[in-house]
Amino acid sequence: MSNPIKRNELLKPYSRDHHNGLLLCWNIKVVLQKNIELNRISNYVSSFWNSHLKAHFLEEEKYVFTVLPSNDEHIIQAIKEHNSLRAHFEKENMDIATLQSIEMELNAHIRFEERLLFNKIQEAATETQLQQLNEHYNNEYKEEWNDEFWLN
Numbered sequence: 001m002s003n004p005i006k007r008n009e010l011l012k013p014y015s016r017d018h019h020n021g022l023l024l025c026w027n028i029k030v031v032l033q034k035n036i037e038l039n040r041i042s043n044y045v046s047s048f049w050n051s052h053l054k055a056h057f058l059e060e061e062k063y064v065f066t067v068l069p070s071n072d073e074h075i076i077q078a079i080k081e082h083n084s085l086r087a088h089f090e091k092e093n094m095d096i097a098t099l100q101s102i103e104m105e106l107n108a109h110i111r112f113e114e115r116l117l118f119n120k121i122q123e124a125a126t127e128t129q130l131q132q133l134n135e136h137y138n139n140e141y142k143e144e145w146n147d148e149f150w151l152n
């Protein structure tokens, strides 16, 4: 087993976003097993995307992924996954299949970033790069969603 690498302090805000993303996946998974109107779920998923995750993807692409060369295989994979997720989140009518794809792909994407890509990035980054990506972080998740249908 490889040694766990401690997450660099300067990358931690991005990792906190990952925690929120995993919660979104968990809520989708739970509610899809219940009989809840689809638009209550899709409104919440769209709001999470628009108020939070969309900016997280952009900040990663601009300031985090650029630590590694753009032809790095894992950067190529990460961007491909972002694009696939973007297409799902921005779909006009989110059906159950779209929500299931979001849940599966986002879960896998976050685990890939946390277990592999972020370790690779923090090992390759200079202190200045880490400072810069930390300063550019501007995406704290604050929104309280008042329709907590997953508790029903």
Ligand SMILES: [Fe+2]
Pocket (backbone or CB within 6 Å): 014, 018, 056, 060, 110, 113
């Ligand atoms: Fe991420």
Ligand SMILES: [Fe+2]
Pocket (backbone or CB within 6 Å): 057, 060, 078, 082, 109, 113
């Ligand atoms: Fe990402």
